[in-house]
Amino acid sequence: MQPAVATLPTLEVRVPVPELGAWRAGNTGIEGVWTFAAPEPGPHLMLTALVHGNEVTGALLLLRWLREGIRPRRGALTFCFANLAAFDRFDPADPAASRFLDEDLNRVWATELLAGGRRSAELDRARALLPALRRADVLLDLHSMLWPSDALMIAGPGAASRDLGRALGTPPVVVADEGHAAGLRVIDHAHFAGGARALLLEAGPHWQPETLAQMERTAAALLRRLGLAEEGAALPPAETLPPGRLARVTRTVTAQSADFAFLRAFRGGEVIPRRNTLIALDGEAELRTPHDDCLLVMPSPRAMRGHTAVRLARFEA
Structure with missing residues (x-):
């Protein structure tokens, strides 16, 4: 049997390009990172988008929630626009070209690599984001996909991350893996092997409205699961779902x-x-x-x- 010749999917951008504007600055001293804390103690949830500069759909969700005033009822909530330099090169006419500048930001999170002397645009950015990452009790990293695939969740190290992903029920499949040979992802960072929990959402195809809807369903379910959602917040309706597989x-x-x-x-x-x-x-x-x-x-x-x-x-x- 002969191998199939793979052709790229249609690269159609069916969502608007995010306009960060004043939201680019952040309020933490780290560009692109916003943190809001409630008076009542509770877990600290971090939502990350643009770990890959061309995966803009997650940034649309964070912008919507920032503008609509989604804030934590307790604990803290962080919004992070990760690879801003790669995102600045995003062009809807060639949307696959701005995934990163020098190297994949989602392969540089090994402790020894971050502590070493090698420099790249992505390594420098990862080092800048580390203080915010280390404050998070829970991470949800928002991604989309080039090749056809059902939405899925990838759990960070440990049973607690797997259990949290299954409890949300959306998407209905949670994958436990050992990562990539090419390097560690954000969810693989040592911080999430020591009690903090991490999830990576692959929400659907790049640049599609249904992918944005999946991101919002999952993020809203996580806010509610952690007890962070305020009464009357502009979130999708709560769903009763079976645990994920x-x-x-x-x-x-x-x-x-x-x-x-x-x-x-x-x-x-x-x-x-x-x-x-x-x-x-x-x-x-x-x-x-x-x-x-x-x-x-x-x-x-x-x-x-x-x-x-x-x-x-x-x-x-």
Whole structure:
């Protein structure tokens, strides 16, 4: 069987480009970071957008909540516009081009890397954001996707993050994984291995209204779950949802050659019923499903060598 030739999805920007204006400054001494604290003690929730400069939908949600005065009933609430320098280059005519400047901001969060002497636009920004990150008890990192996939949540380290993601029920799948070979994500930072909880929401396709709606449903559910939502706040209606299903990654597939290719166009969230099903070729090496009912987590048909091509996961009871 011959590999499939992957064609890029239609890159249509169907949401407005965020206008940060005066909201760019922040109120914490860190550009793009706003924190609001209530008199009553409680957890500190941090919402991050623009970790990738072209994923603008999360920034639209943060701007809406800032303008509408969404503030915590107790505890504290932080809004963070992360990679501002990459976002400044966002062009709806070429919307995939401004993911980062020098390197992926979501691969630089290893403690030794942040403490080292290497410089890049993204490393400098991560170091600037660290004080805000370390104050958070809970993180929700807002992302969208290029390749077709159902929405999903990725949990940070520890059972507490997984349990929180499942309790929200939206999206209905929570993935537990070991991260990427190329570097640590924000949710993988050591702060979230020591009691704080972290979730990464992959809300749907880039630049689409339905992705913004999913982000708002999830963030509102989290505010309510933590007891931070004020009475009468301009949030989506509360939903009664069953707990999300937990899928644990059994294998993270990193492309070993420049010729990695799936045998057909797979969608993220697709479940392959039978183990040992051939799904991709990496040069001459075969990639087969390691178990029955194998969940494909965000397959990337154009994975570069050394980058994650797909994660294979098994649902847990």
